Amino acid sequence: MKNSVFFNFLFLLLSKHKSKHIAIFIISILIVFLISSVLFISNSLKKEVFLTLDNQSDFVIQKINSGKILDTPTSWIDDFSSINGVKNTQQRVYGLYYFMPENVYFTIVGVDLFEENSNENLKELLKILNISDFLQNDSMIMGNGIKKIFDKYHYFDSYDFKLFNNDLSNVKIFKDLPKEANLVANDLIIMDINLAKKILNIKENESTDIVLNVPNNLERQNIKEQLILKHSNIRILQKENLKKEYENMFNYKGGIFLILFIVVIFTFILILYQRYSMISSNDKKEIGILKAVGWSIKDIIKLKIIENFIVGFMAFIIGIVISYIFVFIFNAPILKNIFIGFSNVQNDFILNPNVDLSIIVTLFLFFIIPFLSAVLIPVWKISVIDANESMK
Structure with missing residues (x-):
């Protein structure tokens, strides 16, 4: 059979059967x-979170007592720095500050602006900073979410933090961070480390925890043991373990949607199979006429498979395009909160495009193969019937 005749008839069939395919087409797009x-959101968030974790220190050391986390003495920095193989040991100061009017918590982070080994993420955020101007007064830089709350209550220039002794500490609003940093800095207040200690009620000779790097991967287990020998009342968090926890979280939430997808696609295929099993008399006559004019069973099955492949393929492409627009242009309203949760400070962060082609190909195969299988069996059953019987 000539290809021109075959494809000519194929497009005639698509035009004729458009009312038959429209419901399946729309449902396929939605699925x-x-x-x-979900996959786009998961991949985008995973990429951003892992980039942030890559810039974190290898070990986080916290002081504990009866399972409770306590402030860590800064004198431990020298103890840990004396271990061979340990680099960039430094204190970290951070904590939560309760903002009563909105019943939310802000995260205060204290930074030593003259510390060369500061976290790479903080360095990136603080590129907008003129250090001399910043240190002239007690100043702070805030995330986009906090800026909106402060504007709502007309704190345009400064804010009075309530200290633990009920005194007030007036802190000037120096600048707000760009919206692009919302994923990690939406509820963040960055200020000088000594001012942060004052507001969070941390003693001058203490810190929230201590971080350090171990450049040689092979030494990390040995150094972990040496850290415990230095001080037994500590908890050690490794960057690799944090990555695994985040990986498990994303896999868990993505896995729930994958299970739902499998259930939905299985139900859809059953409906599709039932729909194509109920072939009308017109469809039977159509197949009978094709057999009568010399079309083989192979040609008829090929025609029906390609007809439905085009429907499925177009639905898949349109579904992917709409999904891309929804996630990376409209920022996936509501749906993205399934992964990050509804935070105490409303977070309107930006999802950066991150498309894994291997996942799209896998999704396409999981979708199109059952889709075509549900069509193939009913068509084959009709195709093997005698042409005269089909046209009765």
């Missing part, structure tokens, strides 16, 4: 849209 949106 692909939903699952691809």
Whole structure:
């Protein structure tokens, strides 16, 4: 059979059967849209979180007592720095500050602006900073979410933090961070480390925890043991373990949607199979006429498979495109909160495009193969019937 005749008839069939395909076409788009949106959000968040974790120190050391985390003495920095293989040991100061009017918590982070080994993420955020101007007064830089709350209560220039002794500490609002930093800095207040200690009621000779790096991967287990020998009342958090925890979290939430997708696609295929099993008399006559004019069973099955492949493929492409627009242009309203939760400070962060082609190909195969299988069996059953019987 000539290809021109075959494809000519194929497009005639698509035009003739458009009312038959429209419901399946729309449902297919919705299914692909939903699952691809979840995958896009998961991949984007995972990339941003892992980039942030890559810039973190290898070890975080916290002082504990009866399972409770306590402030860590800064004198331990020298103890840990004396261990061979340990680099960039420094204190960290951070904590939560309760903002009563909105019943929310802000995260205060104290930074030593003259510390060369500061966290790479903080260095990136503080590129907007003129240090001399910043240190002239007690000043702070805030995330986009906090800026909106302060504007709501007309704190445009400064804010009075309530200290633990009920005194007030007036801190000037120096600048707000760009919206692009919202994922990690939406509820963040960055200030000088000594001012942060004052507001968080941390003693001058203490810190929230201590961080350090171990450049040689092979030494990390040995150094972990040496850290415990220095001070037994500590908890050690490794960067690799934090990555695994985040990986498990994303896999868990993505896995729930994958299970739902499998259930939905299985139900959809059953409906599709039932729909194509109920072939009308017109469809039977159509197949009978094709057999009568010389079309083989192979040609008829090929025609029906390609017809439905085009429907499925177009639905898949449209679903992926709509999903991309929804996630990376409209920022996936509501759906993205499934992964990050509804934080105490409303977070309107930006999702950066991160599309894994291997996942899209896998999704396509999981979608199109059952889709075509549900069509193939009913068509084959009709195709093997005698042409005269089909046209009765």
